[in-house]
Amino acid sequence: MSGQVLSAWNENVHAACGRFETRYDHCQSLFIGEISTTRVGSTPVAHIRSNANVIAKAGGTTACDSAENCFLVLQRQGEMTIETGDRFLDLRAGDLALLDSAQAVKMMPKGLFSHVSIHLPRELFKGLDRPRYGKLSTAGVCGQLLGTLVRQVAAGELAHWSCPQDGDGLQGALVSLLESVLEYRVSDHSPGLQLHEVQSIILQRLDSPRLTPASLAEELGISSRQLYRLFEARGDSVCRYILRERLLKAAQDLRDPACANRSITDIGTYWGFADSAHFSKTFKKQMGITPSAYRSESR
Incomplete structure (x- = not known):
């Protein structure tokens, strides 16, 4: 195995998620990089597993990015720190985050990790302030529903129910739940928090x-x-x-x-x-x- 493995990985990531570049500081033969993409209705879902040291994307969108997306991320295994703008987010297994493709994003995994990224059109979040992006609370009813739905997507539990009529249904459901969940971040009344x-x-x-x-x-x-x-x-x-x-x-x-x-x-x-x-x-x-x-x- 050689640097060709990392190069092929980068190409696959570009195709699935945009212009993210990966750095791996150890022997290339030890590099793990697995990515697969599926769709639930019309909604793209990327399943990612890697032991990369850094996975980063510069701010702004380019002609190389086929679509402007926000990424709804579920950290399934492992830990990572995400630098976005002037903020740092620590993600552990089970955490959810909403990331903006137009911002610079730098992911720094702590060893082997896997996460699932659901791609949602950025235009659906037009006007959303940058501080509202980041980790998501699941304290309320909509937060619990969002977490359950994302985990079902990640585990492939909905695949056998898929039909042509689904269309943008999943996308619409996620965005509707996110409208409430994003309010948790600015509200002074997080429901049921003990x-x-x-x-x-x-x-x-x-x-x-x-x-x-x-x-x-x-x-x-x-x-x-x-x-x-x-x-x-x-x-x-x-x-x-x-x-x-x-x-x-x-x-x-x-x-x-x-x-x-x-x-x-x-x-x-x-x-x-x-x-x-x-x-x-x-x-x-x-x-x-x-x-x-x-x-x-x-x-």
Whole structure:
């Protein structure tokens, strides 16, 4: 295998999704790149699996792009960070996102990933503000319906029901649901959101350096004010909760014999602390002992 494999992959991606270019920094024989396209009615669906380091597209549309699309993405497996404009989105398995083809998009997978991209005409989202693109909340009824429908498309569960009369039906259903789901991102009233649900998402995101109250509120589709109020109602704060859980995870690693070869700096950085000094100071303030002393006592 050689660079021809990557070249063929890029050509297939161009045909399916537009002018995305792929970078792979390791031995070419280890590169994995699989892409297939289907249609549900008239709606194109791309199934993508790869271990690429970077998959990126410059902003704007070109003559090489056969259509101007928005991409409704379901992350099926693996993780990636997506840079779009001046924003960073962390996608994990199960996450949904709406991406605009006219913006620069840079996908940075963390190892092998697979996702499904449903292509929707960009003209259907005419006038949609750029900040509204990004990760989608599924907190409300329409969010749940959207997630269920996209997962059915991704799994191929609807294929045997397909008929010529379907036409733009799927496209229309997705766009109608998205009209409500996109409102979650700006509304101050995310339907049915409970504190335990927020805490569960925080625990899934603890190792992300970009986990902040602002990014969490954006992901949940609520305002920062509402997020703070959820915790304040229980006499807590979102910042204190994130800090406590990160320290507990770090302490667990410091005690774990399997992490004995990892440095204290590495453990602190992994759990979201900017540097070793910040980690040590915060750990001692909360635990009453330095990380190194804590590790020694555990041994």
